Amino acid sequence: MKRTWLASALITSMITSISMSATEFELSGKVSVEHRHFFKDAQFEGQFNGGQSSATIEPELYWSWNDGFDSIIFTPFYRVDSQDDNRQHGDIRELAYIHAADDWELRVGIRKEYWGVTEFQHLVDVINQTDGVEDFDGEDKLGQQMINLSLVQAWGIxxxxxxxxxxxxxxxxxxxxLRGPIVVDKNNVNYESSAEQQHLDVALRWAHSIGDFDLGSYWFHGTNREPILTPSFNSEGVVLQQYYNQMDQLGLDVQATLGDWLWKFESIYRKTSTESFVATQAGFEYSFIGIFDTNLDLGLLTEYAWDSRGVVDFNTIEFGKSGSVFQNDLFVGTRLAFxxxxxxxxxxxxxTDLDHSANSFLMEATRRFGDSFKASVDIRLLQSSDSIDSAFMLRDDDHAQFSVEWYF
Structure with a gap:
């Protein structure tokens, strides 16, 4: 936390030193209201039933000067929630200084860095921590402090x-x-490294486009973004303790655009002090353009996920060992663009979990209204009869989510 505010203070001092007459300032962002309705009563003690309403604000302030070669971006975020105390929270998604040159770029501060090409799981996305209270799909990320130097070469970035x-x-x-039977204690956290939250992580990534292929590979060394959850005790009783170990991870992502076909591949190799494993997500999307002589485009998606660790068995948790939610899973879907x-x-x-016959269904629909509003509807249904599978804990959490966003 000290380093977070140190970075904020440093960038703030840089802002005040810039002559306003030489800068360009832009303010944009969004405000949203959201409501979730759960179709079934909760299965665990203490959980709410029925609806959950919330609202968010995420402004973006952008300064640029020196003909756009220097800029600062600031994106705070805050959510208020009617039911979940942990979901009512704030974060600095971005607060960064960026300097661009002809063949290099320097970015310093708090940022979000996304890697990945597949639709249903993002194995290679390793830089930012998951903001798990936002949604259980892992798409939302917390801001990460970083110094990022990007070099542009003929053979890649x-x-x-x-x-x-x-x-x-x-x-x-x-x-x-959208949680298990035992609550995760946010105040009960241990680390493999004695430096704990102050451990200095490093990463190196190469990305390049060759013809129809977009390629990326990287090496990451540092604190694992995925905690190992083990039973512990506090004054309230049994809770889950978070343990963050150290890891080295290699990642590869490939996307090939071949006519109406879009082929996608992601794979990682991770090594910790207690285990090593390989995981892969691969598939394709085929697009039918202008079906039935209309403006409608139809995309058919198929992906397969495999993880050498096997499934997370929540009945027999072994300290230092992890597992995967997607150890042998098939995904099929369709995308409609009007x-x-x-x-x-x-x-x-x-x-579909091919080992335990667990299934989940998702639907996401969005539509703009006017120049400033967007409405979204998300539906998620979960089915599982095997207590080993993670979906079993969420089998009563089928829900629909409605949201309206105002962009300014």
Missing amino acids: VDFFILPGFRERTFASEQGR NDMQSTEMLMGVS
């Missing part, structure tokens, strides 16, 4: 990362839904 601070994952509180003035889109998909 090379990025060097120094990551001087670690963020712990967020989890639902006792009142929250190509209308309102940018209407819809994604539907089904995932």
Whole structure:
């Protein structure tokens, strides 16, 4: 936390030193209201039933000067929530200084860095910590302190990362839904490194486009973003303790655009002091353009996930060992793009655990209204009859989510 505010103070001092007459200032962002409705009563003690309402604000302030070669971006975030105390939280998503030159770029501060090409799981996305209270799909990330030097070469873009601070994952509180039977204690955290949150992580990534292929590979050394959860005790009783070990991870992502086919591949190799494993996500999307002589585009998606660790067995947790939710899973889905003035889109998909016959269904639909508003509907249904599978803990958490966003 000290380093977070040190970075904030440093960038703030840089802002005040800039002549306002030489700068360009932009303010944008969004405000959203959201409501989730759970179709079934909660299965664990302390959880709420029925609906959950919330609102967020995420402004973005952008300064640029020196003909745009220097800039600062600031993106704070805050959510208020009617049911889950842990989901009512704030974060600095971005607060960074960026200097661009002809063949290099320097980025210093708090940022979000996304890697990945697949649709249903992002194995290679390792820099930022997951903001787990936002949604259980892992798409939302916390801001990460970093120094990032990007070199542009004819043979690719090379990025060097120094990551001087670690963020712990967020989890639902006792009142929250989309959690297991034992609450994760956010105050009960241990680290393999004696430096704990101050461990200095590093990463190196290469990315390049060759013809129809977009390639990326990286090496990461530092604190694992995925905590190992083990039973412990506090004054309230049994809780889950977070343990963050050290890891080295190699990652590879490939995307090939071949006509109407889009082929996607992600794979990682991770080594810790207690285990090593390989995980892969691969698949394709085929697009039918202008079906039935309309503006409608239809995409068919298929992906397969494999993880050498096998499934997470929550009945027999072994300290230092982890598992995967997607150890042998098949995903199929369809994407509809209406190509209308309102940018209407819809994604539907089904995932199946081929080992334990667990299934989940998702639907995501969005549509703009006017120039400033966007409405979204998300539906998620979960089915499992095997207590070993992670979906078993969420079998009563089927829900629909409605949101309206105002962009300014």
